[in-house]
Amino acid sequence: MKLKKRHFNKPYRDYALGMATEVLAILILMVIAVIIAFVVASWCR
Amino acid sequence: MIPRPRLADFKVIGFYSGKIVFGVGLLMVVPLVVALLFREWNPALDFLIGMFSCFSVGLLLQIVCFTRRDLTWMQGLVIASFSWLLAVVLGAMPHYLSGHFGCYLDSCFDLMSGYTTTGLYLLQDLDHISHSLNTWRHLLTYAGGQGIIVIALTFLIRGTAGAFKMYVGEGKEEKLLPNVIQTARAIWLVSLVYLGVGSLVLWVIAVREGMSLVRGFLHGVWVFMGTWSTGGFAPQSYNIGYYHSLPLEMVTMIIFVIGSFNFALHWAIWTGNRREIYRNIEVVSFFLTVMMTFTLVVVGLMRLGTYPDLMAIFRKGFYHLVSGHTTTGFMTIYSRELVRQWGDLAMLAIAIAMAIGASACSTAGGFKGLRVGIIFKALFQDIKRIVSPETAVIVQKFHHIRDIILEEKHVRGAMFIVLSFVGVHATCTMLGVYYGYPAVQALFDAVSAGSNTGLSCGVVSPAMPSLMKIAFIAAMWMGRLEFMAIFALVGFIVAAVRGK
Numbered sequence: 001m002k003l004k005k006r007h008f009n010k011p012y013r014d015y016a017l018g019m020a021t022e023v024l025a026i027l028i029l030m031v032i033a034v035i036i037a038f039v040v041a042s043w044c045r
Numbered sequence: 046m047i048p049r050p051r052l053a054d055f056k057v058i059g060f061y062s063g064k065i066v067f068g069v070g071l072l073m074v075v076p077l078v079v080a081l082l083f084r085e086w087n088p089a090l091d092f093l094i095g096m097f098s099c100f101s102v103g104l105l106l107q108i109v110c111f112t113r114r115d116l117t118w119m120q121g122l123v124i125a126s127f128s129w130l131l132a133v134v135l136g137a138m139p140h141y142l143s144g145h146f147g148c149y150l151d152s153c154f155d156l157m158s159g160y161t162t163t164g165l166y167l168l169q170d171l172d173h174i175s176h177s178l179n180t181w182r183h184l185l186t187y188a189g190g191q192g193i194i195v196i197a198l199t200f201l202i203r204g205t206a207g208a209f210k211m212y213v214g215e216g217k218e219e220k221l222l223p224n225v226i227q228t229a230r231a232i233w234l235v236s237l238v239y240l241g242v243g244s245l246v247l248w249v250i251a252v253r254e255g256m257s258l259v260r261g262f263l264h265g266v267w268v269f270m271g272t273w274s275t276g277g278f279a280p281q282s283y284n285i286g287y288y289h290s291l292p293l294e295m296v297t298m299i300i301f302v303i304g305s306f307n308f309a310l311h312w313a314i315w316t317g318n319r320r321e322i323y324r325n326i327e328v329v330s331f332f333l334t335v336m337m338t339f340t341l342v343v344v345g346l347m348r349l350g351t352y353p354d355l356m357a358i359f360r361k362g363f364y365h366l367v368s369g370h371t372t373t374g375f376m377t378i379y380s381r382e383l384v385r386q387w388g389d390l391a392m393l394a395i396a397i398a399m400a401i402g403a404s405a406c407s408t409a410g411g412f413k414g415l416r417v418g419i420i421f422k423a424l425f426q427d428i429k430r431i432v433s434p435e436t437a438v439i440v441q442k443f444h445h446i447r448d449i450i451l452e453e454k455h456v457r458g459a460m461f462i463v464l465s466f467v468g469v470h471a472t473c474t475m476l477g478v479y480y481g482y483p484a485v486q487a488l489f490d491a492v493s494a495g496s497n498t499g500l501s502c503g504v505v506s507p508a509m510p511s512l513m514k515i516a517f518i519a520a521m522w523m524g525r526l527e528f529m530a531i532f533a534l535v536g537f538i539v540a541a542v543r544g545k
């Protein structure tokens with residue numbers, strides 16, 4: 001019974017963690033990209 | 046000597062194209078239900094006529110061309126390109142009957158724009174169209190993002206070994222799972238889970254911004270479909286600017302970046318390989334090109350003093366840059382503001398971002414980060430070879446789900462697609478210049494169409510010459526299917542006419 005329940009739940013937990021990873025990674029990458037772009041653009045100007 | 050296609054070839058192509066057209070008819074059930082729920086009787090009739098046409102042609106093709114043969118590569122590719130054309134011509138019927146289009150060509154333009162997730166439109170009076178037509182437009186773009194062949198593989202076509210050949214013809218080459226039907230279902234699983242979560246978040250935001258529950262729900266679902274598929278269709282003519290909502294802009298930006306990721310990347314992360322997010326060549330390439338093109342946008346906007354502070358530059362500049370780079374096409378400013386306030390440098394930076402596009406095997410268009418990454422890796426390899434001793438063996442690798450050694454076939458494949466895109470962009474730009482549009486504006490909208498983006502500086506309009514409409518339809522079609530299937534269709538027609 002316990003095994004069956006774990007088998008059912010695992011994919012959904014993985015999907016949720018996967019979605020959270022994607023959102024977090026995008027936010028981090030975008031913040032870095034924006035900061036670098038603003039610094040370089042200010043320097044170019 | 047080119048061998049002339051046999052009757053069996055025509056039968057296989059007709060049979061599978063019939064299945065796909067039948068699938069398009071089934072899709073119309075959704076807007077029909079919406080029309081009945083909101084008592085939109087005239088649009089309901091339009092969708093019934095559209096469904097009848099799709100079912101008639103689909104069933105007729107399946108009966109006349111009935112076959113149990115499996116597909117060859119040529120047949121698979123021809124089916125992919127031919128069925129898209131059929132789906133556009135038949136699917137445009139409810140559009141045309143709605144009375145919001147000047148001619149049937151305009152409706153076909155919108156259909157191709159929807160299926161290819163471009164987002165350019167020639168529809169007139171968008172703010173007053175029916176709920177059902179709005180649902181149909183957004184459903185088209187959502188379904189087109191996954192691919193109409195993927196839909197057919199998921200629901201209508203059962204386990205043929207040749208199914209993979211049709212799947213490749215639609216510009217997707219990656220198998221998430223060993224079986225192509227399972228792959229198609231995995232793509233739908235990812236998209237449907239995000240549909241549920243994303244629509245809910247956008248619904249809450251829409252209600253918080255003052256919409257009623259029902260209207261907020263509809264806008265939430267429609268905007269999600271336009272966002273996730275990197276389509277760019279929105280229910281209002283002022284696009285995302287209509288909402289004047291920073292939270293909605295932020296959430297849509299996150300969704301269209303996620304939507305522009307490779308489905309193989311989603312699947313890898315969702316099945317536990319989370320390190321892939323920062324190792325994958327497409328993510329790295331996307332991050333670097335976003336940074337470089339956004340720098341150009343910021344320099345352009347700062348020089349002209351378009352916006353008063355960095356926050357305004359971020360909110361407008363970054364949103365449009367990422368919208369263009371992911372080939373979404375959402376806007377929070379009017380089209381002509383690009384020309385009048387942004388200047389040529391910022392517009393060219395966005396055109397470069399649109400041309401590069403996002404990930405392969407995603408809902409997005411453009412060259413794709415994978416190919417840009419491969420070309421740069423090949424360049425580095427050549428530089429290393431030049432500076433190393435002659436006897437040195439230079440091995441270059443790239444990481445996409447697994448480590449792959451860079452070979453000549455990867456570089457040749459990437460260059461072929463990139464050069465084909467450049468050819469399409471150049472042709473459409475020349476045509477625009479021929480008809481009297483300024484070069485930068487013609488280039489901007491041509492790249493937008495060819496890379497399936499949808500940002501426009503005002504060139505695309507119902508008043509555009511018919512030849513340009515046809516050229517843009519072809520550009521969207523070629524850009525979405527990534528040329529090989531189109532070349533196969535052209536070759537098939539030439540062989541049918543001149544073969545022996």
